[in-house]
Amino acid sequence: MKIGPKVYWRKTSGEVIFITPQVESSSARETTKEDDMGFYPKLKGYDAEQVDVLKLEFDKYTEDFQKAINYRVNPDTKTMEFTYPSNSGSEPEKPLTDQVAELKWADLDNKEAIAGLVQIVMENAK
Incomplete structure (x- = not known):
């Protein structure tokens, strides 16, 4: 335990x-x-x-x-x-451990937003 x-x-x-x-x-x-x-x-x-x-x-x-x-x-x-x-x-x-966790989540949110923008740009380029 x-x-x-x-x-x-x-x-x-x-x-x-x-x-x-x-x-x-x-x-x-x-x-x-x-x-x-x-x-x-x-x-x-x-x-x-x-x-x-x-x-x-x-x-x-x-x-x-x-x-x-x-x-x-x-x-x-x-x-x-x-x-x-x-x-x-x-x-x-x-605590630094909490700050790092928040930054990881923010990074994930940013990556998802970028992926969404790339998809919109690709669809509009067709």
Whole structure:
């Protein structure tokens, strides 16, 4: 079973407090927020009402976490935001993996549009 990491963050600021490790094991099981807050030393002492958790898919944002110089959870959208060396000092942005996926879809849309235009031109050339 593959269990992705969980990002624990402050509801007011989006500051990441702790990220649980992802697990790949046949004996692995999902844990609750209460389980984690009682088990992980970094979470002990926090008021559960002031902390939220974002469950990520297995291997989601692994590269983003490695390349980013900072990251947080946007409290309004409850999504990850990363600051990379190339945008340090500016606003956090979407994870690079999400940006790449969006660009791939946009590229596919462009290719379909071009194919449609080529077909129209070919039909009009007859």
